[in-house]
Structures are given as C-alpha cells and as structure tokens.
Amino acid sequence: MARIFWEYKIxxxxxxNYRLDPTYEPQLNRLGEDGWELVGITAINFKTGAxxxxxxxxxxxxxxxxx
Numbered sequence: 473m474a475r476i477f478w479e480y481k482i483x484x485x486x487x488x489n490y491r492l493d494p495t496y497e498p499q500l501n502r503l504g505e506d507g508w509e510l511v512g513i514t515a516i517n518f519k520t521g522a523x524x525x526x527x528x529x530x531x532x533x534x535x536x537x538x539x
Contacts, residue, residue: 477534481508484516484525492526507532 481503485496500510512529 477537478531479534479538481530483528483530485528487515487524487526503530 483503485492487493508530509532510528511531512527514527516525516527
C-alpha cells in the first residue's frame with residue numbers, strides 16, 4: 473500500500489453575529505473543487521470575548537512529501 477502524504481490549508485473567515493457570511497460559499501466551493509476537504513473548524517476570539525472569526529483547516533492528499 474502506498475504511503476499517503478497530506479498538505480494543509482488554514483483559512484480564517486470573519487463571522488458576523490456568530491454566523492458565516494454566505495458570500496464565502498463560492499470560495500469554499502472552489503477549495504472543494506481543488507480537492508481540499510474541511511477537517512476542522514473553530515471559533516476565534518480576538519480580545520472581545522465574542523467570536524470574531526471562524527478558523528477552518530483543510531487537507532488534501534499529496535503525491536510526494538513536501539520539501
């Protein structure tokens with residue numbers, strides 16, 4: 473069985489009133505079309521105590537190790 477290598481992308485999206493803006497859907501769809509899969513999501517608070525951004529982690533397989 474061939475070894476799988478992964479590459480990752482981190483995307484921070486501004487949230488408004490604890491929700492994602494639907495205008496980000498085209499950007500997220502493009503990531504999916506490019507083979508990126510959402511594997512993690514978290515709320516990010518910048519000093520205000522409120523959720524200012526949503527952090528998303530994507531991954532996709534690589535054919536060889538990076539470097």
